[in-house]
Amino acid sequence: MTDTIEQTSQMFHPIKSFNFKGCTLIIPSVSVGNVGQLCTDLLIQSLGCQKAGYLWHPAILPVVGVDPYRLSSPDLALPAEVFYSKDHNLVILQLRSSVVKKLRKPFLNDLVQWMQSIGVVQVAVLTGSSNEERIDEQITSEPFRYLVGTESNPSLAETFRSLGWIALEKRLHFPALSKLESLEEGNQNIGQVVIPGGGFAKQLITACSEKKLNCVALIKFCSEGDNIPDALVMLNKLNGWLKLLDVDSIGSPKLIYPPSWNHLFGNPPPRQLY
Amino acid sequence: MPLFGEVVEPVSRALYIDESSDDEDTQEDLATNAVKVEWKDEAPNSLNTLLLFNGKLSGDFMLKVLQGINSKSAVLLKERLLTRSKVSKEIQIYKLSNGVYGCLCPTVDIGNSNLVLNELLPVFKLSSQVIIVSTVPAPFYKGNDPTLDLPSAFMRILYTSTFDSKDVIAPLLEPPNMVTGVPASILNWCEVFKKPGCLYICYSDSNHLDSISAEPLVKIFSHVFQGLFDKKVLSFQSAIPAPSSNLYM
Numbered sequence: 001m002t003d004t005i006e007q008t009s010q011m012f013h014p015i016k017s018f019n020f021k022g023c024t025l026i027i028p029s030v031s032v033g034n035v036g037q038l039c040t041d042l043l044i045q046s047l048g049c050q051k052a053g054y055l056w057h058p059a060i061l062p063v064v065g066v067d068p069y070r071l072s073s074p075d076l077a078l079p080a081e082v083f084y085s086k087d088h089n090l091v092i093l094q095l096r097s098s099v100v101k102k103l104r105k106p107f108l109n110d111l112v113q114w115m116q117s118i119g120v121v122q123v124a125v126l127t128g129s130s131n132e133e134r135i136d137e138q139i140t141s142e143p144f145r146y147l148v149g150t151e152s153n154p155s156l157a158e159t160f161r162s163l164g165w166i167a168l169e170k171r172l173h174f175p176a177l178s179k180l181e182s183l184e185e186g187n188q189n190i191g192q193v194v195i196p197g198g199g200f201a202k203q204l205i206t207a208c209s210e211k212k213l214n215c216v217a218l219i220k221f222c223s224e225g226d227n228i229p230d231a232l233v234m235l236n237k238l239n240g241w242l243k244l245l246d247v248d249s250i251g252s253p254k255l256i257y258p259p260s261w262n263h264l265f266g267n268p269p270p271r272q273l274y
Numbered sequence: 275m276p277l278f279g280e281v282v283e284p285v286s287r288a289l290y291i292d293e294s295s296d297d298e299d300t301q302e303d304l305a306t307n308a309v310k311v312e313w314k315d316e317a318p319n320s321l322n323t324l325l326l327f328n329g330k331l332s333g334d335f336m337l338k339v340l341q342g343i344n345s346k347s348a349v350l351l352k353e354r355l356l357t358r359s360k361v362s363k364e365i366q367i368y369k370l371s372n373g374v375y376g377c378l379c380p381t382v383d384i385g386n387s388n389l390v391l392n393e394l395l396p397v398f399k400l401s402s403q404v405i406i407v408s409t410v411p412a413p414f415y416k417g418n419d420p421t422l423d424l425p426s427a428f429m430r431i432l433y434t435s436t437f438d439s440k441d442v443i444a445p446l447l448e449p450p451n452m453v454t455g456v457p458a459s460i461l462n463w464c465e466v467f468k469k470p471g472c473l474y475i476c477y478s479d480s481n482h483l484d485s486i487s488a489e490p491l492v493k494i495f496s497h498v499f500q501g502l503f504d505k506k507v508l509s510f511q512s513a514i515p516a517p518s519s520n521l522y523m
């Protein structure tokens with residue numbers, strides 16, 4: 001399939017011509033609670049980003065609807081759209097559907113190749129991770145972690161530490177940690193990185209590291225439900241790092257909710273019921 | 275939510291498979307040769323419109339059109355519709371009118387939608403525009419108050435930026451309604467590769483093709499293909515039968 005569909009030659013199909021060189025790229029991982037996607041939608045709406053084009057790849061599951069940012073607009077919402085904010089030196093790739101797992105590896109390789117070709121300097125993956133899979137240290141601390149790729153700039157991890165963020169803990173075994181294994185986790189050089197329910201976040205970091213592209217994952221522990229508060233936490237963290245949005249007197253960024261959020265919880269109950 | 279102390283697996287809106295694991299997916303893929311395109315009438319060098327019919331009512335409507343124009347292929351399509359499992363294997367393209375060809379959308383898993391698209395690409399390249407007619411049961415429509423003020427059959431539309439807006443004969447599909455599967459894959463491709471494309475989504479509370487459930491489909495055919503199809507072809511049995519006595523059956 002990958003040989004015939006027109007994706008290998010050109011993954012990105014621009015609507016307008018922009019220069020992305022030197023930008024930070026933000027991408028959500030389709031994950032538990034859709035936190036990354038919610039945060040990305042919020043960011044696009046609040047920053048007033050311009051649609052720059054589409055990504056086409058056979059791995060992306062098809063989904064189509066109307067523009068989630070402008071009511072009554074006939075523009076289509078496609079599964080992978082690229083937005084740009086010149087003022088903030090920011091490229092945002094919004095994904096509205098999952099990736100076929102069988103084609104995940106070629107998709108991520110093509111994605112990283114495209115990221116390199118447009119000249120972005122760093123990539124931030126926004127993802128959720130399952131609340132119920134947390135270890136003790138994660139339950140008793142702020143439900144937010146970061147993970148940097150091995151090839152990432154060391155100063156990036158230093159920046160996050162100065163912001164008071166906690167790095168994602170490694171684990172000896174996953175799932176079902178025993179108490180002994182938990183105690184042994186103090187040694188950061190052993191164990192494995194796991195982001196349960198985090199979609200392709202870990203694999204994207206690995207793919208970026210292989211190509212020596214700076215990549216960081218911001219991880220919010222959450223459960224399915226009303227995940228708007230999780231998206232707000234994620235956006236606050238992102239804003240603390242990249243300083244994208246103006247903040248008010250209490251330090252909260254000025255946000256505009258996308259109109260599509262009016263429908264997050266489905267239809268109201270039928271009036272005939274009462 | 276556990277009700278009786280049972281263990282309940284966590285569910286997710288986002289994931290239908292555990293995407294965070296490093297394992298390769300074991301989900302079965304369609305064999306690459308499973309979907310094949312077949313021209314039931316002579317293959318043209320170019321065509322004006324390729325119509326794709328998705329959903330049961332849509333398929334029945336296409337059969338009615340083929341029967342109405344006395345196409346020899348109507349018998350073949352009737353057989354296929356009776357054994358719907360075969361629909362997923364082949365894409366048979368029938369001539370509906372001069373320059374207008376139609377086929378049924380194969381019913382495949384969403385993960386294989388792009389595979390079907392791949393097979394259809396050579397046909398899309400011959401066609402000036404692509405129109406998808408999808409019929410969906412009305413309960414799938416999400417509106418502010420779906421139980422009120424909606425007719426038995428109604429239509430919504432999604433179209434690409436290159437599509438001729440004169441054929442926009444229905445309101446836009448409102449959020450949070452989304453379309454997935456083969457129709458979404460086709461419209462997605464049309465938008466990205468700038469091929470004029472349109473998706474008519476016809477909602478109906480009936481699973482039977484009659485004068486009411488066919489109303490949106492007739493509207494598409496009588497407006498978009500004005501004059502191409504005889505009125506007789508687009509007339510349907512009334513959904514409300516004339517009152518008659520059943521005393522002496």
